[in-house]
Amino acid sequence: MKSNDPILVIEDEEDIRQMICDILEDDGYSTLQASNGNEGLLLLRKNPDFRIVITDLLMPEKEGIETISEIRKDFPWIRIVAISGGGICIPESYLNLAKVMGADATISKPFGSGELLSVIEELNR
Numbered sequence: 001m002k003s004n005d006p007i008l009v010i011e012d013e014e015d016i017r018q019m020i021c022d023i024l025e026d027d028g029y030s031t032l033q034a035s036n037g038n039e040g041l042l043l044l045r046k047n048p049d050f051r052i053v054i055t056d057l058l059m060p061e062k063e064g065i066e067t068i069s070e071i072r073k074d075f076p077w078i079r080i081v082a083i084s085g086g087g088i089c090i091p092e093s094y095l096n097l098a099k100v101m102g103a104d105a106t107i108s109k110p111f112g113s114g115e116l117l118s119v120i121e122e123l124n125r
Contacts, residue, residue: 005051006030007120010040010067011083012059016109020054020083023113024120037062041070050078052123057084057094065094065101072102079123085109 007029011017014035021031032047034040036059044050053071057064068080082098083106095106105119 004030005049006032006047008032008034008040008043008050008053010034010037010053010055010059010064012036012056016056020116023116026113027117027120029120036060037064037067037070040067041074044071044075044078048075050075052079052081052120054081054083057082057098065097068098068101068103079104081119081123082106083109083111 007024009017009020009031011020012035017033017035021033024031032043034043037055038061040053040055041062044053055064055067064082064084068082071078071080080103082095082103084094095108098106104123107115107119
């Protein structure tokens with residue numbers, strides 16, 4: 001059973017952000033998009049009904065670790081999925097830090113629709 005609560009996708013690369021939303025929407029979820037952590041937190045403050053946030057870790061303006069930390073503090077009930085392709089470091093180090101900061105799940109880019117949907121379904125239980 002899909003929740004009617006939208007999933008917030010925070011990702012600075014528009015094509016990746018749209019791909020994630022397409023995968024989720026094709027599976028029956030509703031989504032909202034933000035291009036960085038500041039934008040995502042503004043949306044959360046306007047609409048605290050989100051149950052799940054998917055956030056990239058390396059973004060301009062406000063990066064993912066800081067975003068996760070703020071979501072954890074202000075919206076402790078929201079489940080967080082951190083995604084990263086790594087940048088100059090190996091993605092695992094960023095994803096491990098995201099876990100320490102409060103992410104409920106992590107996914108390394110590139111990922112397939114099956115991996116994304118199984119993580120979302122697990123968090124919706």
